[in-house]
Amino acid sequence: KAGVTQTPRYLIKxxxxxxxxxxxxxxxxxxxxxYQQTPGQGLQFLFEYFSETQRNKGNFPGRFSGxxxxxxxxxxxxxxxxxxxxxxxxxxxxxxxxxxxxxxQYFGPGTRLLVL
Amino acid sequence: DQQxxxxxxxxxxQEGRISILNCDYTNSMFDYFLWYKKYxxxxxxxxxxxxxxxDKNEDGRFTVFLNKxxxxxxxxxxxxxxxxxxxxFCAAIYSGGGADGLTFGKGxxxxxxx
Numbered sequence: 001k002a003g004v005t006q007t008p009r010y011l012i013k014x015x016x017x018x019x020x021x022x023x024x025x026x027x028x029x030x031x032x033x034x035y036q037q038t039p040g041q042g043l044q045f046l047f048e049y050f051s052e053t054q055r056n057k058g059n060f061p062g063r064f065s066g067x068x069x070x071x072x073x074x075x076x077x078x079x080x081x082x083x084x085x086x087x088x089x090x091x092x093x094x095x096x097x098x099x100x101x102x103x104x105q106y107f108g109p110g111t112r113l114l115v116l
Numbered sequence: 117d118q119q120x121x122x123x124x125x126x127x128x129x130q131e132g133r134i135s136i137l138n139c140d141y142t143n144s145m146f147d148y149f150l151w152y153k154k155y156x157x158x159x160x161x162x163x164x165x166x167x168x169x170x171d172k173n174e175d176g177r178f179t180v181f182l183n184k185x186x187x188x189x190x191x192x193x194x195x196x197x198x199x200x201x202x203x204x205f206c207a208a209i210y211s212g213g214g215a216d217g218l219t220f221g222k223g224x225x226x227x228x229x230x
Binding site for chain 1: 148150157158159160161162165205207209211217218219220221222223
């Protein structure tokens with residue numbers, strides 16, 4: 001069974017640009033959650049999508065947005081990039097998501113974004 | 117404001133001894149707790165969890181203890197093995213839902229010395 005895949009794995013952008021990250025969940029999983037990991041703040045929850053609907057959203061500015069497609073693949077977009085957006089962005093997929101069964105939530109390897 | 121705190125950024129333990137990783141939380145609504153293990157260049161992987169109705173959960177070499185009154189949980193690894201060297205994250209969630217989703221600590225880097 002293929003794991004959670006994230007593309008691209010590495011990305012360099014400049015301030016003011018926008019970026020789109022992609023996450024393909026494990027087949028059959030309907031929930032995709034996104035997290036930002038930085039040395040200073042650790043892992044922080046961005047949002048969760050379940051069956052194409054945003055079900056939960058963390059405390060991030062509106063520059064951070066996402067969507068989920070009918071095949072459960074998800075994209076995360078960050079507009080008007082700031083230096084502080086440099087981080088490892090992780091997505092995780094599961095069948096039920098934050099509503100239950102977190103033990104079967106699997107993380108992807110992450111996309112490392114560097115903003116110059 | 118950090119709702120889940122892991123106050124030890126790193127911990128060094130001799131192989132074969134017990135590793136104890138600590139985690140404190142401030143949000144009394146949290147009712148489910150998980151520990152994750154992360155190797156470099158990989159995403160976190162689930163290790164063990166505990167519900168707030170329990171005070172202990174054991175899975176092989178890993179045991180998690182929960183002290184609700186102190187808002188404290190700990191992960192015990194016995195005996196520690198070289199492959200246990202990784203970053204360990206404590207996470208908490210309120211099963212009734214909320215904007216915080218799954219809230220993580222900043223992690224503790226466990227180093228197992230041969």
